[in-house]
Amino acid sequence: MTNLSQVSDSEQRVLIVGAGFSGAVLARQLAELANIKSLVIDSREHIAGNCHTERDAETGIMIHRYGPHIFHTNRADVWDYVNRFGDFRPFVNRVKATIDQGVFSLPVNLHTINQFFGTNLSPAEAREFIEQKADTSITEPANFEEQALKFIGRELYEAFFQGYTKKQWGCDPRELPAAILSRLPVRFSYDDNYYNSSFQGIPAEGYTEVVAKILSHPNIEVRLNTRYEHDMAKSFDHVFYTGPLDGYFDHRLGRLSYRTVFWEEKRATGDFQGVAVMNYPNPEVPYTRIHEHKHFTPWEKHEATQAFVEYSKETGPDDIPYYPKRLPADKELLAAYIELAKAEHKVSFLGRLATYRYLDMHQVIGEAMDFVERWLSAKENGEALPECWQGL
Ligand SMILES: Cc1cc2nc3c(=O)[nH]c(=O)nc-3n(C[C@H](O)[C@H](O)[C@H](O)COP(=O)(O)OP(=O)(O)OC[C@H]3O[C@@H](n4cnc5c(N)ncnc54)[C@H](O)[C@@H]3O)c2cc1C
Known part of the structure; x- marks a missing residue:
């Protein structure tokens, strides 16, 4: 009592x-x-x-x-x-992604598209190009994968979404509801601000x-x-x-049910990865992303650095419920x-x-x-x- x-x-x-x-x-x-x-x-x-x-x-x-x-x-x-x-x-959160072909800008934007496909498209051309890639046979997406294929087509989906989603949620994207990807996950401009919000800090x-x-x-x-x-x-x-x-x-x-995350910490001097958040969509890489916290305070100067390699897993009774x-x-x-x-x-x-x-x-x-x-x-x-x- x-x-x-x-x-x-x-x-x-x-x-x-x-x-x-x-x-x-x-x-x-x-x-x-x-x-x-x-x-x-x-x-x-x-x-x-x-x-x-x-x-x-x-x-x-x-x-x-x-x-x-x-x-x-x-x-x-x-x-x-x-x-x-x-x-x-x-x-401003400017997230990058490392995949086999190199380092790309996220969320998928005009820079990502032009770099990934080796093109030099204008915003209107890119919109048309991606519309052609999109799977138009899907009218009512039944799951996350179908939703992504409907919006952006197979290449971008496999490079940036499929492996990351599998690692983050611990299941096949076909088992996840389409609503997780509710809006078009691509920008046809060079805006690489992770958030669309008016106020940020x-x-x-x-x-x-x-x-x-x-x-x-x-x-x-x-x-x-x-x-x-x-x-x-x-x-x-x-x-x-x-x-x-x-x-x-x-x-x-x-x-x-929740997913939880855990981290492996790396301490070093200098700059570990040159950016606050680097995603790793490749399914063969066991972690989802690495965050380096001194980049969240660019107004401060630190010789040392601390990076956290993030893994995702099912939540057990003693884990902190996250997602x-x-x-x-x-x-x-x-x-x-x-x-x-x-x-x-x-x-x-x-x-x-x-x-x-x-x-x-x-x-x-x-x-x-x-x-x-x-x-x-x-x-x-x-x-x-x-x-x-x-x-x-
Ligand atoms: C990995 C990760 C990254 C995120 N990044 C962002 C981001 O970039 N931007 C953003 O806006 N949001 C982000 N969020 C979301 C953000 O963490 C939540 O919006 C916020 O924590 C919610 O606050 P809350 O008070 O509702 O819950 P919590 O912060 O979880 O607080 C609940 C509190 O209740 C306490 N509690 C629970 N049960 C009991 C009990 N029985 N008795 C006593 N105390 C109890 C817990 O200890 C906890 O302190 C992120 C979340 C995660 C998981």
């Missing part, structure tokens, strides 16, 4: 499980908009969830501990919000400092190394849960867990894990901001409290 009596005095009103961006923004918005007090707990020994960054003690390089994170959004309110709490410096002192500032409010208490247990709920008016949905129910219906697989069986299980969640009294489920979606930082921040407004308005008007199950 967990005793939270020392924190359950009248000052503490809501419990927020998870000190990632979702939990931090919830706590701050509740504090600022309604003067609500919260206790934020996290089972880890640090705040910021998977966005946690820290300087390496030896090299001084800012390391993204759970994989590289680049902030990007089209929402001006979300951009203004994060800039209240951090000094976001301009950063990386905080000068890392994401953990940003989250620490969001959490720094007299109404917010943070308790680390504290795992949620159900008997904690009774000390609070409401629980906002941002951990894994199946974990909340002790996996009683089974486990939602929700959302296969048909997962969606059935998810629907069953949502029914259980809807029956929970005074608990809201938010964030990437509790709603079992891949969500970027700007999305969880935006959702938390919007959710607090809807939740406060529903409370004030005596309406049913909102849920966060959209787009499932």
Whole structure:
């Protein structure tokens, strides 16, 4: 039995499980908009969830501990919000890919096309050229592979998508839903900015400092190394849960499937690969990509360097869940867990894990901001409290 009596005095009103961006923004918005007090707990020994960054003690390089994170959004309110709490410096992610034929620019753009096919095509010519490559016999793509072939044809698909997808998801692309590749994955210009967003950057002192500032409010208490247990709920008016949905129910219906990633670290002096992210789509290469973290802070100078070779695998019970697989069986299980969640009294489920979606930082921040407004308005008007199950 967990005793939270020392924190359950009248000052503490809501419990927020998870000190990632979702939990931090919830706590701050509740504090600022309604003067609500919260206790934020996290089972880890640090705040910021998977966005946690820290300087390496030896090299001084800012390391993204759970994989590289680049902030990007089209929402001006979300951009203004994060800039209240951090000094976001301009950063454009220009990803490269090493394949047998050489090093190419990603996402596939006019440079990639002209280099790959040995052509000198204009944007209009390239569009026509790729349209001819595309498999027009596919009208209703049934899976990821068919979707890619319909858009870009076999050569580009095999060179840049097939092997990478197999490694990342651990299955044949024909087993994955077409929706994973929902838009045309090619640009007919030399724009090699990985993201299409209006606002983009990386905080000068890392994401953990940003989250620490969001959490720094007299109404917010943070308790680390504290795992949620159900008997904690009774000390609070409401629980906002941002951990894994199946974990909340002790996996009683089974486990939602995720892919996880792990890294092999390489330390060197100088420059390891000359770019922040290098992808390796070739199926014979066992890893998916290498990220070199000092390139995420081009405004800093470091003699040493740290590169992380990234591998992908199935998520075991002790691994960190990263990418929700959302296969048909997962969606059935998810629907069953949502029914259980809807029956929970005074608990809201938010964030990437509790709603079992891949969500970027700007999305969880935006959702938390919007959710607090809807939740406060529903409370004030005596309406049913909102849920966060959209787009499932
Ligand atoms: C490899 C990788 C790269 C990414 N790159 C980008 C990127 O470039 N740009 C971008 O915008 N987004 C990126 N993302 C997405 C980003 O990590 C998420 O949007 C963000 O972490 C979501 O925040 P969250 O608070 O919902 O979840 P999390 O960050 O996962 O936080 C949830 C927290 O809840 C805690 N918790 C869970 N269960 C319990 C429990 N029972 N009790 C107590 N605490 C609990 C966890 O310890 C965790 O700290 C990337 C994700 C991955 C996997």
